[in-house]
Amino acid sequence: MTSENPYAAPKSSVVKDDDGSEYGALKIYTDKGRLGRLRYMVYSFGLFLVVIIVATALYFIPKAGPILSGISVIIAFLISLNLTIQRCHDFNSSSFLALAVMIFVPIASVIFFVIPGTKEKNKYGLQPPPNTTPIKIGSVILGILLLAVIGMIASWYV
Secondary structure, eight states: OOOOOTTSOOOSOOOOSOOSOSBOOOOSSSSOSOOOHHHHHHHHHHHHHHHHHHHHHHHTSTTTHHHHHHHHHHHHHHHHHHHHHHHHHHTTOOHHHHHHHHHHOGGGGGHHHHSOOOSSOBTTBSBOOOOOHHHHHHHHHHHHHHHHHHHHHHHHTO
């Protein structure tokens, strides 16, 4: 019969919660963490483009194409849901808002592009890191494309 020493060191891994970092890590494939407005816009648009290309390419595979195409769209929806949840976390809101907006009122998702995130650490983690140059360039390209689409739509009604 072995008795354990009540004064022994703990056997579990003890990790400090706050490592002194000012910014949190970016995690695309999980719903944990925070994501800023600009990154959210660029990542969402990039995901949209990738899904269109992949789903279209997969659709033309004989017999299994439509199924594979549908699976790729479902995977993209789940990744998009994770990005939206992280965006909600950035402005200190629950993930239920992301689910409600994406499923019930998709046009209201514009709020995720407008509402600023909290500047400091909130209950969902540290603030996201500053935007890099590729993210800034991507946002400019996205803005130009958006203006072009709005211009095309406006020209149909004039």
